[in-house]
Structures are given as C-alpha cells and as structure tokens.
Amino acid sequence: MSxxxxxxxxxDTFSERSYDLTITIEKLKHKLETATGIPPDSQLLTLCRSESDPTVIRxxxxxxxxxxxxxxxxxxLIKVSDKDPSKSMTGQYTDVSQVEKFEMTPEEYERRQDTVMAYKKAHKMGRFAPAAEHPPATPPVAPSHHIVVGSRCEVDLSGGEGLIKRGTxxxxxxxxxxxxxxxxxxxxYDEPVGKNDGSVEGVRYFTCTPKHGGFVxxxxxxxxxxxEEELEVEEM
Structure with missing residues (x-):
C-alpha cells in the first residue's frame, strides 16, 4: 500500500484525504495547512482510531x-490541534459565545403577526389545521425485490436535481x-456523503466508515x- x-x-474543519506513506510529517503539515488554515509550526498532530473512536494511537x-x-x-483520524490560535484565528467562525442573543418570551412571540406561527394560524396549517375525518394513507413504497445486499448502485440524493452518488x-x-x-x-457510499456508519439511533444495520452510510x-x-468512484490522491 503506497x-x-x-x-x-x-x-473548524473535517475532511477525508489520501496521502502518500512516504511523505514526511513536515511536508504533511504544509498540506494540512490548506485543509485546516493552521500554520505548520502551530500544528500538533495526533493519530486516532477514527472520528467515532477518538482513542489516541500516537x-x-x-x-x-x-x-x-x-x-x-x-x-x-489525524486530529490537528492549534498550539497558537492567535496566528490562525482558529475557532473564530465556530465560537458563538460572544454573539449577542435575541430572546423573546412565548407570549411576545404569539402576539406577533410576522411569524411562522401566525402564518400557520391564518392558513390553518399544521397543528392549527382542522382534524381530518380519516387518517392519511401510508405513501406507497416502490418494491425492492430486485435490490439485494452486495449490489453496486447509484442513489439519487437530490430529488431529481441530478445529484447521483454511487455505492454498495x-x-x-x-x-x-x-x-x-x-x-x-x-x-x-464511495464518498463521504452519508449521515452515519450504518447505525441509526443506537441500532446497527451494517458497518462502514463514518459519513459513508445512509438509508434511502x-x-x-x-x-x-x-x-467504484475513486477519490483523488494528493501528490507530494
């Protein structure tokens, strides 16, 4: 394996990338700067088992x-920590602790006429809709007899807008x-476009790399x- x-x-970031095993840690840090925004001399690199299992290896x-x-x-997983955040302003886009929050009481919200609740009330939508005489029918689901475990497939993730991803x-x-x-x-999926690793709400249905699993x-x-769709391997 090369x-x-x-x-x-x-x-501030998360990505999945391929690296040559012969690249030095010094050159790797320069490549990681473009992915994380952290200067090489401020990087502290930790090798962990995965995002879901942050056990430190070395x-x-x-x-x-x-x-x-x-x-x-x-x-x-390579976890890139910033030894000197003042150089890269690490966390400036994710730290919202200093942002002033706008707060409104439930009573004030209900009195406003420019809210989603007011719109739903006026148009009798959601919980403000009249009770239906009969419960809505369960939407039909296309038969899946031709789909078997292990089959290669393409999945429409865009609702007809052309975003097609491949997987197994x-x-x-x-x-x-x-x-x-x-x-x-x-x-x-062949690419990290999924939402899980094959488990949902604590129940495992299959096992794969995090962010590569999904249900449709x-x-x-x-x-x-x-x-199989191939990820681009970065050159040294």
Missing amino acids: SVKLQVSSP QLDDDTKALGFYSPENGM VRFVGSTQFGKTGGEWIGVE RPDKVKVGDFP
Missing part, C-alpha cells in the same frame, strides 16, 4: 519521519426508525454494474 485514506479534523511529533513510520491505516447496497429491509414503515435500503427508499436506488 497511500492511505485518512480523516482529518481541526477545530503523536506525529517527528517532522523528519515519513507518515508510514507511524503505521496509519485507512479510516484513521449493505442492507435491505424494515427498520426501527421511520414513522411510515416500509422497506429501507442501506447504502455504503427503494425508488431512489438503481442497481447495476457501476464502478
């Missing part, structure tokens, strides 16, 4: 060593989430001989 796919996190503290010296594996079917069946029932398709209805899935 390269490794790693997660990279900092106080500190990448020798700039002369190659990345491969620390034996990183695909899916592991890892689960077919009913779940403990979703109020309307029916079947769900669990997909392991069968009508969003098209199975076929779709090759």
Whole structure:
C-alpha cells in the first residue's frame, strides 16, 4: 500500500484525504495547512482510531519521519490541534459565545403577526389545521425485490436535481426508525456523503466508515454494474 485514506479534523474543519506513506510529517503539515488554515509550526498532530473512536494511537511529533513510520491505516483520524490560535484565528467562525442573543418570551412571540406561527394560524396549517375525518394513507413504497445486499448502485440524493452518488447496497429491509414503515435500503457510499456508519439511533444495520452510510427508499436506488468512484490522491 503506497497511500492511505485518512480523516482529518481541526477545530473548524473535517475532511477525508489520501496521502502518500512516504511523505514526511513536515511536508504533511504544509498540506494540512490548506485543509485546516493552521500554520505548520502551530500544528500538533495526533493519530486516532477514527472520528467515532477518538482513542489516541500516537503523536506525529517527528517532522523528519515519513507518515508510514507511524503505521496509519485507512479510516484513521489525524486530529490537528492549534498550539497558537492567535496566528490562525482558529475557532473564530465556530465560537458563538460572544454573539449577542435575541430572546423573546412565548407570549411576545404569539402576539406577533410576522411569524411562522401566525402564518400557520391564518392558513390553518399544521397543528392549527382542522382534524381530518380519516387518517392519511401510508405513501406507497416502490418494491425492492430486485435490490439485494452486495449490489453496486447509484442513489439519487437530490430529488431529481441530478445529484447521483454511487455505492454498495449493505442492507435491505424494515427498520426501527421511520414513522411510515416500509422497506429501507442501506447504502455504503464511495464518498463521504452519508449521515452515519450504518447505525441509526443506537441500532446497527451494517458497518462502514463514518459519513459513508445512509438509508434511502427503494425508488431512489438503481442497481447495476457501476464502478467504484475513486477519490483523488494528493501528490507530494
């Protein structure tokens, strides 16, 4: 293995990138500056198991060593800490503690006429709608008999707007989430466009890298001989 796919996190960013195992830690820091905004001399690099399991494996503290010296594996996490936030202004876009908050009592909110609640009242929407005589029918779910675990697939993530992502079917069946029932398709995406690692609300349906898992209805899935989408490997 000449390269490794790693997660990279900092106080303001998260990404997934591929790096050559022969790159030195010094050169790696320069590449990480473009991803995190933290200058190389302010970086403190920690190799962890993953984003979901932040167990520390080693500190990448020798700039002369190659990345491969620390034996990183695909899916592991490099946590980039900032030793001198004054240089990079780390956290300035995520720290909202100094932002003045606008507060309003429930009574004041109900008296206003320019709110979502006022609009719903006027148009009898949501909880202000008249009670229906009959409960709405459960929306139909497309049959999924042609979708089997292990199939390569394309998933429409845009509702018809052209955002199609590829992956592998890892689960077919009913779940403990979703109020309307029916079947769900669990997909392991080739790219980190998912919302989970195959588990939802504490229930595991399959296992994959964090942010690569997702669940969609069968009508969003098209199975076929779709090759795996490759992430671009950064050059030294």
